[in-house]
Amino acid sequence: MSLYFLCLILFCIGLYCVLRKRNIIKIIVGVGIIEYAVNLLLILIGYRQNGRAPISANDQEILNMVDPLPQAMVLTTIVIGLAVMVILVALALRIYEKHGTFDITKIRRLKG
Amino acid sequence: MEIHLILIFMICAALFAAETKDLISSLIALSVAGLGLCLAFLILKAPNLAITQLVVEIIYVIILIRATIDKDLPLVRDGRWLFNTVSAMLFAIVFLSFAYFALKEIPVFGQPLMRVSNEYVTSGLEKTGSANIVSAITLNFRSFDALAEAAVLFTAIIGVLAITRKTGKIDEK
Incomplete structure (x- = not known):
């Protein structure tokens, strides 16, 4: 329970960074922190006490594997997170090219 | 127990990444949090994820530093400091108090539901x-x-x- 709560505190720090900062790069950093927190929460839910990694061995019977399903799904999530991050950086660079700043309050000339 | 320490370490790195003025050190702090996540995956018995996280983390840092390295970065001032901070804190408190009730419903740490798996x-x-x-x-x-x-x-x-x-x-x- 305390672990889940620490994980959600990490999520809140990322959310604070996204909501509060005015620099686009800082907002991207906040999105990255949120992604870490969510991935870690999913893996924490699938952990088994004194479990073993979900890799079967030849000469022994392993009965206490951790849950492999969240791990497989989070593997997908990490890669998709990379794709999201790349698109965000491309958008930030484009905005910098057009407006010459990373400050979101200075971006006013939206038309044309 | 180690996982608690690593989570607190990640929270410290995330706070530093959120609050520092210098953008490059913010990105480095983000990658420190990501490497902490990589260690946490290793402790939670997920070696595949640890390897993937390590690779993706390095790509993150390269892309983000490439995006900021040759730009002039004037100091961005945050306006209305008190109001914004108080409203963000209030939102976080509401979120965490709802999460406290929601977390009672999901399985206890260490005993996963493994119906499908x-x-x-x-x-x-x-x-x-x-x-x-x-x-x-x-x-x-x-x-x-x-x-x-x-x-x-x-x-x-x-x-x-x-x-x-x-x-x-x-x-x-």
Whole structure:
């Protein structure tokens, strides 16, 4: 329970960074922190006490594997997170090219 | 116990990344949090994820530093400091108090519900021939997910190409 709560505190720090900062790069950093927190929460839910990694061995019977399903799904999530991050950086660079700043309050000339 | 320490370490790194003025050190702090996540995956018995996280983390840092390295970065001042901070804190408190009730409903740490995964764990080796159950799930039991992931990656590449395109629409004369 305390672990889940620490994980959600990490999520809140990322959310604070996204909501509060005015620099686009800082907002991207906040999105990255949120992604870490969510991935870690999913893996924490699938952990088994004194479990073993979900890799079967030849000469022994392993009965206490951790849950492999969240791990497989989070593997997908990490890669998709990379794709999201790349698109965000491309958008930030484009905005910098057009407006010459990373400050979101200075971006006013939206038309044309 | 170690996982508590690593989570507190990650929270410290995230706070530093959020609050420091210098953008490059913010990015370095983000990558410190990511490497902490990599260690946490290792302790939580997820070696596949630790390897992937390490690689993706390094790519993050390269891309983000490339995006900021040659730009002039004037100090961005945050306006209305008190109001904004108080409202963000209030929102976080409301979120955490709702989460406190929601977290009672999910399984306790250390005792996962393994209703679906028991099938994969017990019969994964015979059915797929892969000793690593995680890769058996991603590449065999749920391979359509991997296919969709590849589709998302290609879509991301097309999106980046469309966003960073230099020339506009060519006038037809």
